[in-house]
Amino acid sequence: MCGIVGYVGTQAATEILLAGLEKLEYRGYDSAGIAAIWEGEVDCVRAKGKLYNLRSKLESVQTPSQIGIGHTRWATHGKPEEHNAHPHMDTAMRVAVVQNGIIENYRDLRDELKAQGVVFRSETDTEVIPHLIAQFIKEEIALGNGDSELVFFDAIRKAVNHLEGAFAIAVISADYPDELVVVRQQAPLVIGFGQGEFFCASDTPAIISHTRAVLPLDNGEMARLTPLGVEIYDFTGRRLKKQPRMLNLNPTMVEKQGFKHFMLKEIYEQPGVVRASLDAYFNPDWKADDTQGTPINLGINPELYGDLEQIQIVACGTSWHASLVGKYLLEQLVGIPTQVQYASEFRYAPAPMTSNTLLIGVTQSGETADTLAALAMEKERRQGKEAKYQARLLGITNRPESSLGHLVPNIINTLAGIEIGVAATKTFTAQLMAFYALALDLAYLKKTIAPIELEKIIAGLRQIPKDIEETLESQEKLTEHLAHDFADTQDFIFLGRGINFPIALEGALKLKEISYIHAEGYPAGEMKHGPIALLDAKVPVVAIAMPGNVYEKVISNAQEAKARDSRLIGVTPVKDGEAGEVFNDLIPVMEVSELLSPLLTVVPMQLLAYHIAARRGLDVDQPRNLAKSVTVE
Ligand code: M6R
Numbered sequence: 232m233c234g235i236v237g238y239v240g241t242q243a244a245t246e247i248l249l250a251g252l253e254k255l256e257y258r259g260y261d262s263a264g265i266a267a268i269w270e271g272e273v274d275c276v277r278a279k280g281k282l283y284n285l286r287s288k289l290e291s292v293q294t295p296s297q298i299g300i301g302h303t304r305w306a307t308h309g310k311p312e313e314h315n316a317h318p319h320m321d322t323a324m325r326v327a328v329v330q331n332g333i334i335e336n337y338r339d340l341r342d343e344l345k346a347q348g349v350v351f352r353s354e355t356d357t358e359v360i361p362h363l364i365a366q367f368i369k370e371e372i373a374l375g376n377g378d379s380e381l382v383f384f385d386a387i388r389k390a391v392n393h394l395e396g397a398f399a400i401a402v403i404s405a406d407y408p409d410e411l412v413v414v415r416q417q418a419p420l421v422i423g424f425g426q427g428e429f430f431c432a433s434d435t436p437a438i439i440s441h442t443r444a445v446l447p448l449d450n451g452e453m454a455r456l457t458p459l460g461v462e463i464y465d466f467t468g469r470r471l472k473k474q475p476r477m478l479n480l481n482p483t484m485v486e487k488q489g490f491k492h493f494m495l496k497e498i499y500e501q502p503g504v505v506r507a508s509l510d511a512y513f514n515p516d517w518k519a520d521d522t523q524g525t526p527i528n529l530g531i532n533p534e535l536y537g538d539l540e541q542i543q544i545v546a547c548g549t550s551w552h553a554s555l556v557g558k559y560l561l562e563q564l565v566g567i568p569t570q571v572q573y574a575s576e577f578r579y580a581p582a583p584m585t586s587n588t589l590l591i592g593v594t595q596s597g598e599t600a601d602t603l604a605a606l607a608m609e610k611e612r613r614q615g616k617e618a619k620y621q622a623r624l625l626g627i628t629n630r631p632e633s634s635l636g637h638l639v640p641n642i643i644n645t646l647a648g649i650e651i652g653v654a655a656t657k658t659f660t661a662q663l664m665a666f667y668a669l670a671l672d673l674a675y676l677k678k679t680i681a682p683i684e685l686e687k688i689i690a691g692l693r694q695i696p697k698d699i700e701e702t703l704e705s706q707e708k709l710t711e712h713l714a715h716d717f718a719d720t721q722d723f724i725f726l727g728r729g730i731n732f733p734i735a736l737e738g739a740l741k742l743k744e745i746s747y748i749h750a751e752g753y754p755a756g757e758m759k760h761g762p763i764a765l766l767d768a769k770v771p772v773v774a775i776a777m778p779g780n781v782y783e784k785v786i787s788n789a790q791e792a793k794a795r796d797s798r799l800i801g802v803t804p805v806k807d808g809e810a811g812e813v814f815n816d817l818i819p820v821m822e823v824s825e826l827l828s829p830l831l832t833v834v835p836m837q838l839l840a841y842h843i844a845a846r847r848g849l850d851v852d853q854p855r856n857l858a859k860s861v862t863v864e
Contacts, residue, residue, distance in 0.1 A: 232305035232858040233317075233331035234258040235420075236437050237401040239411045239456050240428020244299035249286055251430070251437035252303045254485055256282055257651050257852070257859040258331075258433060259305025262316035265289065266327035267299030268408045273327045277316035281853075297458075298411060300401045302329035305858040308337070309354030319358040321365035322349060325405045328364070330357040331433050332398030332418040333863050340393065356396075363390040364402060383407035384455045387414065388468055391453065397600065397862065401431055411456040415448035418862050419598050419634060422446045422454055422461055424475045429456040435478060436485040436649055446475040447632050484648050492851045494652035494745070498837050499703060501660045502696035505830065507646040508664035509696075513689055519682035526685060527672040531641045534622050536676055540587035542567050545574040545605040547861070549655040549740060550593040550662060555733035556829050557593075557666035563826075564674040574601040575864075578608055586620035595650065595658035596860035597626070597633025604864070606638055627665045629658050643669065652852045653859050654745050656837050659737065663830055667692060691823060695830050698821040702834050706818060710835060713800070713816060714842035717771065723748055724765065724797070725836070726755040726774040726788060728781040734829050735775060738836030745854045746844040755781075755788035766795035773839070775832045776803040776810060779825025789813050802835050 234255025238244045248265050263285040264277030274294055278284040282303060302317035309315035318327040334340070337356035340363065345351070349362050367386035376382050387402055397417035403410070413420055413431045423430035423438035423445050430438040431454075435445060448454060448463070452471065455462045463471045490496035517526040542561055544554040551573060558569040570582065574592070578601060584590065592606040606624060613621045626639040629647050636642055645661035671688060674680045680688075717723075723742055727735030736752035743750050753762055755774065766772070772792045776785040786809050793799050793813055801814030804822035811817075818835040820828075844851045 232259050232307070232860070232862050234303045234433045234437065235300065235329045235331050235399060235401050235431070236433075237300045237403075237411045237413060237431040237456070238428070239298045239409070239458060240425060241297060241458065242428065243293075243295045244297055245289060245293045247430075247441070248299050248301035249282070249289070250440070251432055252282055252301045254436040255433055256303050257653055259303050259858045260853050261304055261306050261311030262313065263301070263303045264316045264318050265299055265301040266318040266320075266403060267294055267296035268403055268405050269294035269296040271405055271408075273320060273324055273403070273405045275318050275320060275327055277313050277318070279311060279313045279316065298403055298408065300327060300329045300403055300411065307333055307863055308356040315353045315355050317357060319353060319355060319361050321361040323365065326361040326364050326368070326402065327404070328357060328361045328400060328402050330360060330398055330400045331862065332416075333396045334359060334394050334398060335396035336394070360390060360394070360400060361402075363393060368406070381455075383410050384412055384453070384464075385468065387412045388453060388464070388466060391416070392466055399433060409457050412453065413448070413456065414453045415450060417450050417603075417634065420448045422448065422456065422475070424461065427458055429461055431456065435480060436651070439478065439480050439485065443478040443480065444475040445478050446473055449637060450634075480649065485651060492652065492841070492845070494654055494656060494841055494851050497650055497652050497657045498834065498841065500648065500657045501834065502699045504647045504657045504661050505664060505692075505696045505699065508661060508668070509693060511646055512664070512668035513692070519686040526675055526689060527668050529643055529668055529672055531625065531643065532622055534619050535589060535625060535641060536673060537619065538587050539567060539589055539673075540585065542569040542589045542591060543582055543584060544569065544571045544591045544593060545577045545602055546571070546593035547574050547599050547601055549659050549737060550595060550599075550602070552733045552737040552740065553659050553662035553666065554591075554593050555736070556663055556730060557670070559730045559733075560666055560670035561673070564670045565677060565679050567673070572605075574599065574605040578605040581605075581608060581612070584609070586617050586623075589623045589625060591625045591627060592635060592639060593627045593662060594635055595629040595645065595647070595655060595662065597628040597630040597635035598860040598862050600862050600864050603634055603638060606635070610638065627662060629661060653854055653857050654741055654840070654851070659833065660830060688824075688826065691827050694823070695827060698823055698831055699834060702820050702831055706835055706838055709818060710838040711842045713818075713839065714846045717843050718846045720748060720769070720771060722765065722770045723750040724762070724770060724772045724792070725750060725752040726758065726772060726785065726792070727752070727832075728755045728785050729779075730825060730829055731775040731777060731832055734832045734836060735773075737833055738773060738840070741836055741840035742843065744857060745840055745851050746847055746849060747855070748843065755785045758788055759791060763791065763795065766792055766797045768796040768798070771798040771800060773800045773802065773836075774814075776801055776805065777820075777825050777828040777832060778805060778822065779828070786810060786813060802832055
């Protein structure tokens, strides 16, 4: 949560910082601020609310300063008010700090500082940092180190060694006007290398329009950025040698490209995501009678598969829903018992595991604090045990360069491209594709499905991009039209069974998070055990009814809802018979095998939520109270 940016170089910093913050607004957007150094002073401007408030405040007071830091906030400590917005400063207003994360020992530090006479201006955990740095600068000077080139850096390093928690920090000072110091401890921070100018940011979209040469810092690392270059150190002050690498990212990926919202653009990008996944994971030449080649290549250590007996998956939110589809595939195609845990629960009640248990962490951002903590805890538990046990940690992420990428030895890179809308859409589809590839790879290696069957499933997957395109084409207007009727609805129920139960959960989550309508997803057969009491004419029910194993069952459950006067919306390819009669409205999807259907049935869920939220005039890409990556516990 929260986005930080920094710039030092030869151009005016403010506009670069504002543009960078715009790209990071998905990380938090309840207040924002910028500090720059001009004429020997720190010029700090902050504003409550969205970034445009800060932009309009800056119109009259922008300086041509060539060094600065910026922040967009998702409040943790202290309400989203201007006095809690970052940057925060020391008493003499010489040091300015932006932070993303949580300083867990801030109360103790604040009490100590208060006892020394420091007066605090905010309720944040961050404000202790500039005060501490100011004290250490004084201490360095008193120790006779005032002339050292590293006095500012060392003061920050000493302050950082007093901090506990997960944080990324950027600091400037009016007394050291050519230096920008950044710190990373379990919160993302990337440095960008330009020509005589250097950048830092919580995420690459903020700097991609300036440079593709980047260096993500590791935990426990700090950097000193000046117009002359970048020096990297660890927290003990040891200098490290690290080289930037070139990002394979195009600046247009982080633009709306004519769509009204990023979310809609990202929904439309899903056929491309499936195609990219097919190209990356599946061998185009493989056929069932091929005894030499392999159908799938995920580039992961084959030791992972060996004598596997159990799989545990940890994830949050939409990634948790994708993992439920993964569980279905792994159990039904491979026969491996698989459990899906909320990472936030797992970390305090870890499931027992054996050396034959594979733990998978699923997180599109690779930065979700709970998922990382659950994986780190398990990694720790496996220390000193058999090598194969230690190797059995796998991450599925859209950002292989993220903290997750550093934490686990094996990664499946999902191929969604950067997702900006806070509501996950294309990254969900990309995660599903990773699970299809993983389950089919395992099924092939363990011979739990016949090669001819596998060939058929892969052929079906190859049709999916076209099917999604047709689904999008037929549903866009339909869901927009349906949304008119539901703009004032207060409660929604989503039903699915089997492999489409997680899609019902995902449909409910999408609607909740962007339209603020209360919604619940249930396995359709579970309704009669309680939730059916909620139903009446005011509560519409969306039921996913794909022909297959549970089709008739879902239709019967839909009948039960209809008998309680609910308006029934069917997501189904079937137009006649009982489906034609029971549903008040049909959202037709292409007919595909039930096993592959989540890749299609999720699309109307996303479109319906999108159009209802847009109809209600809400900020679809930046819904209230949310942030794209939840880097706090
Ligand atoms: O980056 P992650 O996949 O770990 O994020 C997990 C959840 O925070 C995320 O899926 C959240 O639920 C989204 N807003 C869903 O749209």
